[in-house]
Amino acid sequence: xxxxxxxxxxxxxxxxxxxxxxxxxxxxxxxxxxxxxxxxxxxxxxxxxxxxxxxxxxxxxxxxxxxxxxxxxxxxxxxxxxxxxxxxxxxxxxxxxxxxxxxxxxxxxxxxxxxxxxxxxxxxxxxxxxxxxxxxxxxxxxxxxxxxxxxxxxxxxxxxxxxxxxxxxxxxxxxxxxxxxxxxxxxxxxxxxxxxxxxxxxxxxxxxxxxxxxxxxxxxxxxxxxxxxxxxxxxxxxxxxxxxxxxxxxxxxxxxxxxxxxxxxxxxxxxxxxxxxxxxx
Amino acid sequence: xxxxxxxxxxxxxxxxxxxxxxxxxxxxxxxxxxxxxxxxxxxxxxxxxxxxxxxxxxxxxxxxxxxxxxxxxxxxxxxxxxxxxxxxxxxxxxxxxxxxxxxxxxxxxxxxxxxxxxxxxxxxxxxxxxxxxxxxxxxxxxxxxxxxxxxxxxxxxxxxxxxxxxxxxxxxxxxxxxxxxxxxxxxxxxxxxxxxxxxxxxxxxxxxxxxxxxxxxxxxxxxxx
Numbered sequence: 487x488x489x490x491x492x493x494x495x496x497x498x499x500x501x502x503x504x505x506x507x508x509x510x511x512x513x514x515x516x517x518x519x520x521x522x523x524x525x526x527x528x529x530x531x532x533x534x535x536x537x538x539x540x541x542x543x544x545x546x547x548x549x550x551x552x553x554x555x556x557x558x559x560x561x562x563x564x565x566x567x568x569x570x571x572x573x574x575x576x577x578x579x580x581x582x583x584x585x586x587x588x589x590x591x592x593x594x595x596x597x598x599x600x601x602x603x604x605x606x607x608x609x610x611x612x613x614x615x616x617x618x619x620x621x622x623x624x625x626x627x628x629x630x631x632x633x634x635x636x637x638x639x640x641x642x643x644x645x646x647x648x649x650x651x652x653x654x655x656x657x658x659x660x661x662x663x664x665x666x667x668x669x670x671x672x673x674x675x676x677x678x679x680x681x682x683x684x685x686x687x688x689x690x691x692x693x694x695x696x697x698x699x700x701x702x703x704x705x706x707x708x709x710x711x712x713x714x715x716x717x718x719x720x721x722x723x724x725x726x727x728x729x730x731x732x733x734x735x736x737x738x739x740x741x742x743x744x745x746x747x748x749x750x751x752x753x754x755x756x757x758x759x760x761x762x763x764x765x766x767x
Numbered sequence: 768x769x770x771x772x773x774x775x776x777x778x779x780x781x782x783x784x785x786x787x788x789x790x791x792x793x794x795x796x797x798x799x800x801x802x803x804x805x806x807x808x809x810x811x812x813x814x815x816x817x818x819x820x821x822x823x824x825x826x827x828x829x830x831x832x833x834x835x836x837x838x839x840x841x842x843x844x845x846x847x848x849x850x851x852x853x854x855x856x857x858x859x860x861x862x863x864x865x866x867x868x869x870x871x872x873x874x875x876x877x878x879x880x881x882x883x884x885x886x887x888x889x890x891x892x893x894x895x896x897x898x899x900x901x902x903x904x905x906x907x908x909x910x911x912x913x914x915x916x917x918x919x920x921x922x923x924x925x926x927x928x929x930x931x932x933x934x935x936x937x938x939x940x941x942x943x944x945x946x947x948x949x950x951x952x953x954x955x956x957x958x959x960x961x962x963x964x965x966x967x968x969x970x971x972x973x974x975x976x977x978x979x980x981x982x983x984x985x986x987x988x989x990x991x992x
Contacts, residue, residue, distance in 0.1 A: 499802040502961055540959070545935060548906055548959055549832050575832075591961065719828045721837060722958040724802075726795030728815075728844045729830035748824050748844060753799075 500594055500724060501526055504587040508564065510580070514646050516571045517614065518580045519556070525563030527593055531555050533621035534715055534757045537567070537592030538723035541579040551575040552720045552752070554618035554692075555593065557650075568646065570614040594723055595756045598622050598690055598713055600629060607631045608679075608686035608710075609656070610672060610701060612638045612693020616647045618715050618756075620654075622690055627655050634684065636661070638672025638697065673700040680708050687711065691760075699765040712760030718751045725753035733764035772975035773982040774968070776810070776949050778927045779875030781865055783810035783950060786983060787940070787968045790931050790954030791816055792841065796855040797862075803961035808968060810950060811865045814855075821847035826898040831887050836906030836933070837955060838885050840899035877920060878929035878952065880913045906955040907933040914946050921947025921988050935959065937970025944971075947988040 505524040513519045527537065538550040557566040571577050582588065600607070600622075607626045611619045616637060626633045633656040639645040645660045652658050661672050676689075685708065691701050692715035705712035720730040731748035732755070746764045749755065774785040788811040794800060797812050806812065824844025831838050846855070882903025887896040895901075913932025921928050930948025934940050935956035943951045956963045971983065980986055 502803055545907065545959065546835060547832055548835060548955070549837060550959065719830050721830045721839070721955075722793070722795075722799075722961075724795075724799050724961060726799040727793060727830065727839070727958060728795075728824060728841050729827075729839060731824070731827050731829065731844070733826075748827075 500591060502589070502591045503527075504589055507582055507584050507586050507588055510582070510584055512580075513568070514643055517644070517646055518569055518571070520567050520569070520579075522565050522567065522588060522590075523563065524565050524590070527555075527590070528558055528560050528563045528565050531558045531565060531593040531621075532597030533558070533625045534597035534618050535593040535595045536618070536756060537565070537590045538594060538720075539567075539579065540589040541575040541582075547575045547578070549575070549721055550591065550723060551579065552594070552723055554715070554756075556617050556620050557624065558621050566620075568614070568617045568620075591723055594752055596754070598625075598715075598757050600626055600631070601688060601711070602629075604631060604687035604711075606684070606686045606688075607633045608676070608689045609633060609635045609651075610638070610676060610689065610691040610693070610697075611635070611647070612672060612691075612697040613640070613644060614646065615691070615693030615697075615715075618692050619690065620647055620650055623651055623654050623656050633657070634679070634686070635659070636672050636675055636679075638662070638675075638693065671697075671700075673697060673704065676701060677704055680704065685710070688713065689760075691715070692717075695765075698760070698763075702760040702763065702765060705760055713757050714760045714763065715756050716751050716758055716763070717756070720752055723752050725750050732758070733766070734758060735762045735764055769976060769979060769981050772972060772980060773984070774972060774975075776927075776983060776987075778811075778929065778950055781811070783865065785810040785968050785971070786944065786948075786950035787964055787971070788929070788950055788952045789813050789957065789964060790952035792839075793954040793957045796851075797859050798855075800957065800961055804965050806859075806862045806864055808965055809864050810968070812859065812862075813952060814851075815845055816843055817845050817848055817851050818843060819848050821845065821850065828896065828898055829902075831896040831902070833885070833887055833904065833906075834908060836904055836908030837958075838887055838897055838902035838904055839882070840897045840902035842899065876927040876929060876949075877924060878931055879916050879920060880909065880932050883909055883912065905933070907935055907939075909933045910939060910942075914942055917943055917948050918946040918990065934967070935963065937967050937974065940967050940971060941974055941986075944983070944986050945988070945990045947990070949984075949987050 556568040718730040825842030885904040910933030927949035930943030931952040
C-alpha cells in the first residue's frame with residue numbers, strides 16, 4: 487500500500503469501504519448532520535481530513551462528493567459529517583435511509599497541524615465551513631489548548647454548531663447579519679479580539695473565500711500562524727485527475743513577482759498555510 | 768465449460784495480459800490508485816499525457832459534473848519528461864504491466880474516442896462553469912457515440928482499435944469489444960470507483976466462461992448484423 491508522509495508524520499492509506507448510516511438529522515434549514523459507523527476511518531482520521539462519498543445508489547449523479555469529517559469518535563468507531571444541500575448529490579445524500587450502506591473513500595488529505603508549543607487557538611468558521619472545525623476544536627482541547635471559536639453566518643438560523651463547540655469547552659462567539667451575539671462580519675470580530683489583546687498562536691479557518699482571504703491579511707499583520715481548509719470542485723479525490731487545484735506560491739522568493747503553481751486540494755491539501763495561498767480569485 | 772479463457776490481446780506489438788487499460792489523464796501516474804488495486808492486474812496503464820517541459824495547466828474550476836458525465840479542462844498539467852523519468856517511472860517499473868504515455872501510441876493501433884468538447888453555464892452568475900469556458904465531456908454520456916465510431920472504424924481498418932468512452936461496468940466493456948475493440952480503456956469511472964478496472968477484468972473473464980468462449984480475441988468484432 488502506498489503511504490505518504492507529511493512533515494515526518496505517517497499518514498495511512500486511503501480506504502474504499504461501505505459504512506452504515508447510523509443517524510441523520512436536519513440541524514438547520516437544509517443542513518444535515520449524519521453519523522456513520524466507520525471504525526477503520528475513525529481510528530486513522532485526523533481533524534481536517536475528508537471523505538469522498540458516493541451519494542446515490544446508482545450512477546446518477548456520477549461523481550462522488552467530498553465532505554469534511556465533522557467529528558471523530560475513536561471509542562465508538564464513528565464519524566460525523568455535516569453538510570448543506572447544494573445540489574443533486576447532497577440532496578440525494580440527505581434523503582438516504584438510516585441503516586443504509588454508504589460507499590466512501592477516505593480518510594483523504596493532510597489535516598490541520600496543531601503545533602505542540604501553541605497555547606491559544608483561534609478557530610473561525612463561516613457558514614457550513616464549520617464542518618471540519620469541530621474535530622479540530624476537540625483535538626485542540628484534548629491537547630490542553632485554550633480555544634476560542636468564532637462562527638459567522640448570514641442569519642441566525644444558519645449559525646451552526648455553536649452548542650457543540652461550547653460543550654467541548656471552547657469560548658464561542660457567533661455573528662450574523664445583526665440579530666445575534668455580535669453585529670457585523672466574523673472577520674471584524676476577529677480583528678477586535680486581537681486588538682483587545684487575546685493573541686492566538688494559531689488561527690484555523692474554513693468558509694467562503696473572501697472571509698479566508700481577509701483572515702489571511704489579519705493573520706499576516708498580527709504575525710499569527712494561519713491554516714486554512716480550501717474547497718474546490720473535485721472529481722477523483724485521490725490526486726489523479728488534477729481537477730481540484732488552487733494557486734499556491736512557489737518557494738522561490740528571489741523574484742519580486744509572486745510565482746505560483748497549482749496544487750491539488752484533495753491530497754496536497756485541503757489544509758494550506760494561509761500565507762502560501764494566492765488569494766486573487 | 769472452460770475454466771481459464773485466454774484474456775491476452777496484442778496491440779501494436781505489445782502483449783497485454785487482458786484488454787483493460789486506463790485512459791490517459793484519469794489514472795495519474797499509477798501510484799495514486801495503488802491503495803485500491805494491484806496495478807499488476809491491469810492490461811496496461813496509460814499515463815497522463817506528458818510534455819517536454821512541465822506544464823502548469825488551466826485555472827480552476829477545471830471540472831464540473833454534467834448529466835451522466837463530466838466536463839474537464841485540466842490544461843495538461845504535468846511534471847514534464849525529466850521528472851516523469853526520474854520520479855514516476857521507477858515506481859511503475861516495479862510492475863509487470865506496460866505503462867506508456869499517451870503520445871507514444873503511434874499508428875500501429877487506433878484509440879477512440881477522446882472527450883467531446885462541451886460547455887456548462889451558471890445561470891446565476893451567467894458565467895461559464897469552467898474557467899476555460901469549454902471542456903472535454905466524458906463519462907456514460909459519450910458511450911453511444913464512442914461505440915458507433917469504434918464499430919465504423921473497426922470495419923475500415925486492419926490495425927487494432929482501442930475502445931474508450933463512458934465505460935463504467937463490464938457490460939459497457941463487452942459492448943465495445945463486440946463492436947470491434949481489441950482493448951478498452953477506463954477513464955472517468957476510475958473517479959467513481961477506484962477498483963472499477965479490476966471489477967471489469969473479472970467480469971470479462973466471467974462472461975467468457977459463461978458463454979463458453981475460449982479466447983477474448985474471438986469476441987472482438989463479433990457483432991451480428
